[in-house]
Amino acid sequence: MCGRYAASRRPEDLAGIFEIEKWEPEETLDADYNVAPTKEVHAVLSRPLKDADDPRPVRQLRTLKWGLVPSWSKTPEGGARMINARAETVHEKPSYRRAFAARRCILPADGYYEWVTGKQERDLEVEGKKKRPGKQPYFVTPADGSVFAMAGLYEFWRDRTLSDDHPLAWWVTCSVITTEAETTPLAVAPEEGPHSLAEIHPRMPLMLTPDRWDAWLDPSRTDPEDLRGLLAPPPPGLMRAYPVTTAVSNVRNNGPELLKELAAPEEGTLF
Numbered sequence: 027m028c029g030r031y032a033a034s035r036r037p038e039d040l041a042g043i044f045e046i047e048k049w050e051p052e053e054t055l056d057a058d059y060n061v062a063p064t065k066e067v068h069a070v071l072s073r074p075l076k077d078a079d080d081p082r083p084v085r086q087l088r089t090l091k092w093g094l095v096p097s098w099s100k101t102p103e104g105g106a107r108m109i110n111a112r113a114e115t116v117h118e119k120p121s122y123r124r125a126f127a128a129r130r131c132i133l134p135a136d137g138y139y140e141w142v143t144g145k146q147e148r149d150l151e152v153e154g155k156k157k158r159p160g161k162q163p164y165f166v167t168p169a170d171g172s173v174f175a176m177a178g179l180y181e182f183w184r185d186r187t188l189s190d191d192h193p194l195a196w197w198v199t200c201s202v203i204t205t206e207a208e209t210t211p212l213a214v215a216p217e218e219g220p221h222s223l224a225e226i227h228p229r230m231p232l233m234l235t236p237d238r239w240d241a242w243l244d245p246s247r248t249d250p251e252d253l254r255g256l257l258a259p260p261p262p263g264l265m266r267a268y269p270v271t272t273a274v275s276n277v278r279n280n281g282p283e284l285l286k287e288l289a290a291p292e293e294g295t296l297f
Contacts, residue, residue: 027110028176028202028231030274031138032059032165032285033068035173040087040134043173044070044239049087059284061135062277063109067092069180069200071131072243083245090131094201095183096121102183102197111179113205113232113257117250122201125179127248132234133202135174136285137167139274140227142220162219162291163274164226168233169213169266177203177232177242177257203232205259214266218290226267233260 034057037049055068069090072083094108111122141161168174180200188195207223207230215221223230234242234256241247242256269288273279 027229028138031061032136046087047084053089060280063093069131090198090200095199110204111201125181129180131178131180133176133178137174139163164267165270166267175234177234204229205232208262210262213263235260
C-alpha cells in the first residue's frame with residue numbers, strides 16, 4: 027500500500043522533469059517530508075485549460091487532495107479511506123473505473139514510507155503476549171536519486187450544499203495506484219533488514235518509468251484493456267530501502283531529518 031510519502035522537489039524542478047506547460051505559483055506547495063492522507067499534494071495531469079478556446083490537452087501541475095471522492099458520492103467522507111487503488115482491479119471497481127479511463131495523473135515523490143514489524147515483536151505476538159508491535163519505518167526511493175513517479179487517478183466532486191461561485195464548491199481528489207511488491211533483490215539493501223520490497227510489505231505504489239509518462243497522461247487513451255498494459259510493474263532492481271526514524275510515524279513531524287538513513291533499525295524494532 028501507500029499510506030505516507032515524501033515530496034520535496036520544488037514546483038519549478040517538477041515543471042522541468044515532467045515538461046509542464048502550465049502551473050500557478052499561488053497554488054504550489056512547500057516541501058513535505060511526511061505526506062499523509064487528506065493532505066494536499068502535487069499532481070501532474072493533462073487536460074484542456076478551463077475557459078480556454080483551445081481544446082488541446084495541456085500538461086499541468088495541479089494541487090489535489092489525497093483521498094479520492096467519486097463524482098457520484100453523496101458526501102466526501104469516504105475519501106480518507108480511498109487513498110489507494112489496486113492495479114489488478116482499478117479498471118472494474120465502481121469508485122475508480124471512470125477515473126482510470128479518463129482522469130489519470132502522476133503523483134511526484136521522493137519515495138514512500140513503509141513499516142515493518144520487528145522480529146522480536148512478531149515473536150511476542152505469536153506467543154500471545156499482549157505487547158504493541160514495534161514497527162520500523164523504511165524509506166523506499168529510486169536508487170539513482172530520480173523522481174518517484176507514482177501512477178495516480180483524480181476525480182472531481184461537486185459539493186451541492188455550496189453555490190456555484192463558492193471557492194470550495196468543487197473538490198479535486200486523487201488516489202495512488204498500488205501493485206504487488208517486488209520479490210527481487212533491492213538495488214541497495216540495508217545490511218540488517220529486508221532485502222526485497224516484498225519483505226517490507228506485500229504492496230507498493232506503482233512507479234511509472236519515464237517511457238510511460240506520455241501514454242499514462244494521454245486523455246485520448248480511454249480503452250480500459252489498452253490502458254491495463256500500462257499497469258505492468260517497473261523493471262526490478264531500481265529501488266533502494268533504508269531504515270529511518272520512528273518519528274515519521276507521527277504525522278505532525280515534518281522535515282528533511284525524517285529521510286536520514288539510520289545505521290541500523292531502532293532498538294526494539296529489529297527486523
